[in-house]
Amino acid sequence: MVADLLLKYPQSHLINYIYKCQTEEIIIGHEITQQHDLLLEHFSDPDIRVDFTEANKRIKFIEEKCKHSEAPFAGKPFLLGLFQKAFIESIYIFYIYDQEIYDRHTDDERSKSKELSCDYGWVRKHQDVLLLVARKNGKTPLIAALCLAEFFCGEKGTKALCSSNDYAQADLAFQAINAMREESPALEKVTRKNIKGIFFGNPKNPKRKGKFSYANKGNILKISAKTGAKEGKNIRVGMADEIHEMKDKTPIMPIRQALSTQDNPVYFELTTEGFVNDGYLDERLKEARQVLNRELERPRWLIWLFTQDSEAEVWQNEASWVKSNPGLGFIKKRSFLRSMIEESKTSNSTRAFVMSKDFNFKQNNASAWLMSDDINNTETFNIEDFRGCFAIGSVDLSKSGDLASARVTIMKKGSRKKYTLQKYFIPESKIADLNKDDKEKFLDWIRKDLVTISPGNENDFSLITAWFVGLYKDYGLRIYKVGYDKWSAVYWVKEMEDMGFECIRVDQSFGSMSEPMKLVEADLKGKLLNYGDNPIDRYCLENTALNINSKAEIMPVKIQSKENKKIDGSVTMIIGYRIYIDNRSEFIRLVEGS
Missing domain, CATH: 3.40.50.300 (P-loop containing nucleotide triphosphate hydrolases)
Structure with missing residues (x-):
């Protein structure tokens, strides 16, 4: 039929295009x-x-x-x-x-x-x-x-x-x-x-x-x-x-x-x-x-x-790329698309963006962030090895109903590797609200002193302040700056500043969270982030998804269908990395001089 139409309308670009598609000269x-x-x-x-x-x-x-x-x-x-x-x-x-x-x-x-x-x-x-x-x-x-x-x-x-x-x-x-x-x-x-x-x-x-x-x-x-x-x-x-x-x-x-x-x-x-x-x-x-x-x-x-x-x-047939990229070769560079595919193999955020924007695959806007191999890291460290070192603090605060997380990120002189020490806090009344599986986990973590209970219905932020103060008194850790999210932080920030800590608010937005989240991912993949094999950190990372916008910026959200799970540990990692990125030169100078 197309061949007959081509004889009848030889000037038609549409019929000529369809003919070349049907004869597989053009792939669609x-x-x-x-x-x-x-x-x-x-x-x-x-x-x-x-x-x-x-x-x-x-x-x-x-x-x-x-x-x-x-x-x-x-x-x-x-x-x-x-x-x-x-x-x-x-x-x-x-x-x-x-x-x-x-x-x-x-x-x-x-x-x-x-x-x-x-x-x-x-x-x-x-x-x-x-x-x-x-x-x-x-x-x-x-x-x-x-x-x-x-x-x-x-x-x-x-x-x-x-x-x-x-x-x-x-x-x-x-x-x-x-x-x-x-x-x-x-x-x-x-x-x-x-x-x-x-x-x-x-x-x-x-x-x-x-x-x-x-x-x-x-x-x-x-x-x-x-x-x-x-x-x-x-x-x-x-x-x-x-x-x-x-x-x-x-x-x-x-x-x-x-x-x-x-x-x-x-x-x-x-x-x-x-x-x-x-x-x-x-x-x-x-x-x-x-x-x-x-x-x-x-x-x-x-x-x-x-x-x-x-x-x-x-992934298997480069010739098929023209199906979603009809201008490939004369408008869009094939070499660019190859480089994006290679980058997608090592970056989940890049992969989601490339699949959506370069190949028109619908991506869930809360796609899983990390693979199991990225998260699983049984490496541990001894806090005694970091006495007198400089560290960056980060917190994800919640007045009630959610887990609160506090963290310090430490680096050694002459090394790009980062080590994090963490503490979690939860209101006593909220333990009963956890589902059966999570309740068993949290009770075990409480027994292991990984989680501190705040009496009553609300988190007591003074316990977080006391934890940072204790790190200095017990190990001489010098907290360079402390990043915090914007929620419920006014009185806690004043308390921290009264104790001599400098607190920096980190906006929970794409523009602020994207770069550090990508660096956390890269460091986890490269085994350059040691979180001490903390099971709550692993739990939070497994529950974290990446939300992507049209600018290829990402930020952490809970995986769909896991809205009751916790991601606070992932958030404090990212907040800490935000402070690190914004102050990299000065912080590295302090680390190298310590």
Whole structure:
């Protein structure tokens, strides 16, 4: 069938692309194949017209008028790859008849209609477009170029809106559009940009008439999920970038509804996979896959999901990487992807990010942090060997209901290895609330003096202060600084400072916790962190998951389904490492001089 269509439409990039995919000259995943099968049926559907005029117009506009603005392609023409041309064609070559739109227009308007795309009653079949593709495959520049093409090649008065979950991301898409406009003298000559957006009309030629004058009220604006007053807009082109960060459809629906008055609107959603569980993207992908499986009817929805068929093939077959990275080789560097795969083999946080962003595998946003081999370390040490040494203190405080943890991190002169000594605290009343397995563990740890009981219902923070003071009195440990979390700490910090300790608050956020958490992981893997084979530390590490954001930053959380377990020991390790990283040079100097 495809070969016959290629003879009938030799100029079609879409058919040529599908043909090369079917002959395995181009490797694609199962979900792209499903969309191709749906598109092929359109060519034989008597209710669908096929016309390449508008698709060719936009492809020609992009390749002749648009230029890249960022290295390594800055200043070069925007030459589209075959998969990009096929994607554009799939949007613009199929038309269906809509009686409602025909009835809305007068006989005079209908008689003036010449071209198919303006032939009242016939409209583009695909008006809602979802593009899921791995990062750095040119998705934002491609859709930005299409928005600019719509602005110039579409109807007079076309209004476009760039949207994302935050203003910075929305601005990336807007700036990509504007950079292409500025790179082209012909486009820049008939448009202007200000703080509000991009508009037609050149101030140097205010009396000019026609489509490219002030009389054309079309514009390109940007908006974020956090921006108010989204209702009331009337746009023809909508673009929502990185929708994986959206928790629900609230930011999206006003934009989609703003397209409802148009005959030929187009709404683009472009994204990679993300880490938000049960978010907007999860809902959209669930429905999209139902459409591809022919379980759900969404005839106006075009779905391009560049995905792998299995995670195993990523590790075993490099040739399969192109399934989720169609721009591999001419947009995205293969060597970069190889380096990310190698790094993923030794870093769980990198692996989760790469699987999500480079191969479009959904990752639980609370994925397990460490492997058993990373955690299991039976090495111990004698505190007597560290008499008079400098140490960094860290605490994770809890007034009630949770475990409190205190820790010192010590280093020896001439060694990169770190040793931690720890103490845990729990309110007496909370022991009875533990489940059977944990209760037995904690009673054993209490007998071994690994946990100190605070009488009553609350942790007594003065016991933590006494523990730090005792380390100095008994072993001469000199506490350089003490890191603490922000909860329930005001009076305890004052007590510690009265005893001569310098306390530093460590914010429990991605920006603060990511770097030290990664270093703790690396040191555990490299056996450069000796926690004295403390069973509570091991217990906490086993319960700790890593939460990842879109910037590849991580922070500790409890593993899902283990919400009643404790991770306080892991948190104090990370807090201690935060203080170490922020004061590395001075602390090492003290260690080497001691």
